Amino acid sequence: MIRFLYRHLQGHRLLVLVAALLSFVAVASDVLSAFPFKIILDKIVNHRDPAIPFTGWLLSYFDHFGARGGLTTGEVHTDLSVLLFGGLMFLVLGLIGAVVAFVQLSIAAVVGQDLGARLRKRLFAHVEDLSLDWHVRQQVGEVVQRISGNVTDIEKLVADGLVDLLSGILTLAGILIVMLMINWQFTVLSMCIAPALFLTVLLYTRWVKRNAKEAARAAGQIARVANAAITAIVELKAFTLERWAARIFGGHVAQQRRFGLRAGRRQAEFNPLVILLITVNNVVIITLGGWIAAGHSYTLGFLTIPAASLTVGTLTVFLTYSKLLYRPMRDLSKLTVLASTAAAAAGRIQEIFDQPTEEPSRPERYTGPARVHGAIAYHDVVFGYEPNRPVLHGVDLEIRVGSSFALVGLSGSGKTTLTRLLPRFYQPWQGTVTVDGVDVREYPLGILRNNIAIVPEDAVLFEGTFRDNIALDHSDATDDQVMDAARQAHIHDTIARLPGGYHAEIREQGKNLSRGQRQRIAIARAILRDAPILILDEPTTNLDVEAEAEVLRALERLTQGRTVIVISHRLSTLGHVDEIAVLQAGRIAERGTYRQLQARDGPFARMLADQESYAPGPMSLPSSDGTGPVQFLRDET
CATH class of the missing domain: 1.20.1560.10 (ABC transporter type 1, transmembrane domain)
Structure with missing residues (x-):
């Protein structure tokens, strides 16, 4: 003492x-x-x-x-x-x-x-x-x-x-x-x-x-x-x-x-x-x-x-x-x-x-740029949360700059775990995770995470104003920049109608907002962050049709020009993803485009058939101008 x-x-x-x-x-x-x-x-x-x-x-x-x-x-x-x-x-x-x-x-x-x-x-x-x-x-x-x-x-x-x-x-x-x-x-x-x-x-x-x-x-x-x-x-x-x-x-x-x-x-x-x-x-x-x-x-x-x-x-x-x-x-x-x-x-x-902090960043060893391009690679990655119980088993994966990549599979297959290794929330037991060919452990944590934006399954909001919740670490952002991000996320009109507008208070964890509204604020936050790498972790799960349509429109803007990793259980929304990887028990079972995997009669085709067997028919969501279907992450077949 x-x-x-x-x-x-x-x-x-x-x-x-x-x-x-x-x-x-x-x-x-x-x-x-x-x-x-x-x-x-x-x-x-x-x-x-x-x-x-x-x-x-x-x-x-x-x-x-x-x-x-x-x-x-x-x-x-x-x-x-x-x-x-x-x-x-x-x-x-x-x-x-x-x-x-x-x-x-x-x-x-x-x-x-x-x-x-x-x-x-x-x-x-x-x-x-x-x-x-x-x-x-x-x-x-x-x-x-x-x-x-x-x-x-x-x-x-x-x-x-x-x-x-x-x-x-x-x-x-x-x-x-x-x-x-x-x-x-x-x-x-x-x-x-x-x-x-x-x-x-x-x-x-x-x-x-x-x-x-x-x-x-x-x-x-x-x-x-x-x-x-x-x-x-x-x-x-x-x-x-x-x-x-x-x-x-x-x-x-x-x-x-x-x-x-x-x-x-x-x-x-x-x-x-x-x-x-x-x-x-x-x-x-x-x-x-x-x-x-x-x-x-x-x-x-x-x-x-x-x-x-x-x-x-x-x-x-x-x-x-x-x-x-x-x-x-x-x-x-x-x-x-x-x-x-x-x-x-x-x-x-x-x-x-006495608990050790996250591995300290080493800026003296890093001489690269503050903003990355977004090429991602996993090399023979092994990782687990409990000793001797690996969740990922020798995963090898490459994601091109500016492409969209989807991770699908049953719950517990390792999809979210794989994305958590990218911002160094966890360290792999074996293998490496690289961004632009550089091991993520060589990046200072601040630089690495500033280059990654995450839209989680259930957006977390903080007590404060709408403006504060959109700006977050960009406290120097102007009102015009915040409002522009909100417009792109299709949440501006909702905020503007509130008493106080952007200075209206959000209750604890956003209890005074719907799930779809919270999700669009999270998207506006990611738009303002303007990171070259984007992780979408089940962004439309548990949303009703109207809210999902609004969120999909916002995501269409957000994903342009970025390297995108999508985690989704709704396989029918992945029609425009460049490539899909199916994980089974921590291993990549198969990879390919939507049409390739649909035609193989493999794990993806079987999961898709199971989902379609309960669907009453194809669903078409109106585009932002109301004239046609949304063209982001949706199957046109």
Whole structure:
């Protein structure tokens, strides 16, 4: 935990050091605050002048306000001067404590907030840089919990507990040092409970820390289940699964509650034990200290305390310190939970930081152009998601510049996997993937992916305006460029009719738009990107006839002059593709044009026949001018 904080407090270490040094001042003022009692009581009861270095001049000044009658032999200062001196000492120590507390809490607030903001930014950026392989293995709610909840736990420790933790330790050490200096024999006697206190703190710290870790893990499960349920709220309602989801969620809540109660129970046990031990300590101080102050000696084994070696003032200081022992012990018990929770959170965050990011780009080795032509080749590619379970088996494939290439096959045959290797979402186990004859691993990631546009099966939209969702990484695009891309995607008229037009807000994941509208916005996004390579992953799946017609018209514009890879289950829409490859179990079963594959009576012809057996008849979609059929990716036979 300390190493974690030191690493991430870069730039604020000096402030933390200042706060730590001020803790010595604050503790010194707290420890010395008991001495005015000793000074006043020793003067009034035992007629002893205070012996504090460098303060004689101040006491002499206060002597002007008091009468010297009644002073015994050896007394120099008046009672009033000692009372005024003691009161001034109280005031000065209190002011020092107040100023130091203000500065420390201000520093703690600044450092805590800055640390929280820095951790969230670094963690989010690191999560974005992790490979797609890592992301698909994670639970979204768990990752979100680490970015939000776990960072908050560390922020609380720094803002609320770091100064208090150090002050508590220093207070205990300071009290012990001063007591030893006053009377070491009586200190040893009055500290007989120290071993029991130490053992209590040690045991309860371990128990609370263990349960705090389990509670933090359970909190991550709660976030995961809640995220999954809210994301799938339509399905939950459609299948009346509300109670089922609530039962699962309630199970994780109960688990977190169970661990939280265990930690709370240990906390509840800890405080009374400390109070009981402190009470026993007070009994020892009052009874034995009073006996010694009354003029009796006391012997316990090797330890002998001479008679009258304690004054009433000294006894009062010991009692005050005994009470002061309770406060740091109580604070340390509370901070134990805070520190344990933060330590568990730091461990969970560090697990993400320890994950390697995507293979870093190597711009120093790349001297080629920023924009590629678009020639794609796969050479003996082998790849899988699980060890020893390959999905692709020695795939060899070449796609010419500016051509359209379709990948077809049954679900799980490796079509999408093949396209994911192109932008280096994954690395092949064997073989190479090249663009313009250059291995994609030699391209900087930014250059490689800027040359590829993807229109997925279900377009993902972000909260924000229509303009923001079309522009995305082209934030410098003009309004005319954004609107031109929308016109080409046949979505401009829809946007223009909305209140606010392009500045109208899109709800989370585009819930206020139809699937076809979301798909056309994704196409407008790809048009504005103007990448030479285009991947269409089932862009018309689950669309109705009207929406499919609009999307096909938009795709007709988008594919012009680009190298296009199409993944489609609707074989009848592939009539104008230059070449088709049929994948079976991760291997290319056959390749050719639509008519060639249709005539071979191979896997493609059989899949086509199966689809046509359920079709009532040929479907003709009107073109953009309403006079003829669409001429993009459609069979004219």
